[in-house]
Amino acid sequence: MITIVIPFMVLAGLGLLISVTFHVFALVGRVPLGGNVFMAMNFGIFAIWLPAAFVFQRIGRDPSGRPSWKQALAGCPRWMRYAMFGLLGYAFLNFLLCTAAGTAPHHSAGDPVSPGSLRLFSGHWMAFYGIGFAILFSVVRDRSLLAAANCPSGHPVNPSASFCPACGVPLVRTKADISKPG
Numbered sequence: 001m002i003t004i005v006i007p008f009m010v011l012a013g014l015g016l017l018i019s020v021t022f023h024v025f026a027l028v029g030r031v032p033l034g035g036n037v038f039m040a041m042n043f044g045i046f047a048i049w050l051p052a053a054f055v056f057q058r059i060g061r062d063p064s065g066r067p068s069w070k071q072a073l074a075g076c077p078r079w080m081r082y083a084m085f086g087l088l089g090y091a092f093l094n095f096l097l098c099t100a101a102g103t104a105p106h107h108s109a110g111d112p113v114s115p116g117s118l119r120l121f122s123g124h125w126m127a128f129y130g131i132g133f134a135i136l137f138s139v140v141r142d143r144s145l146l147a148a149a150n151c152p153s154g155h156p157v158n159p160s161a162s163f164c165p166a167c168g169v170p171l172v173r174t175k176a177d178i179s180k181p182g
């Protein structure tokens with residue numbers, strides 16, 4: 001499982017680096033590359049978010065089974081969690097600033113990219129690649145997160161379950177596996 005996650009984590013990290021680079025160029029009114037890369041970055045988000053959503057679905061639940069970002073990012077250092085939510089907030093702020101500046105965000109595939117469009121899109125890329133990276137990094141750094149999402153035979157189980165719903169084996173929990181609700 002982890003061997004599948006690592007390449008996607010590396011790709012997400014690269015996507016984040018490229019996004020930040022493009023964004024810096026766009027902020028100073030430059031466009032480093034043409035429209036093809038522009039589209040590729042949009043498609044790359046899907047390549048990262050499919051595995052990230054899969055991992056989130058496996059580990060990102062609180063003890064009552066509800067989706068939980070805190071649980072999904074439990075393997076990340078604290079600064080990284082703050083940085084990811086910072087990127088999300090920045091993407092929103094960037095969107096408002098670009099909209100206020102009257103940037104036309106729409107381009108067809110053949111058009112050259114304007115710095116304004118690149119700024120708008122790269123702001124979103126940073127958030128998507130960054131948060132995708134954090135989810136994948138979380139399970140790579142703390143592999144017990146994925147282990148706790150399975151029974152000894154590998155069936156997916158809810159963090160609050162006492163028995164595996166598939167094979168009925170009792171689930172032994174350590175204190176670290178279960179975080180308190182709220």
Ligand SMILES: [Zn+2]
Pocket residue numbers: 151152153154155164165166167168169
């Ligand atoms: Zn089982």
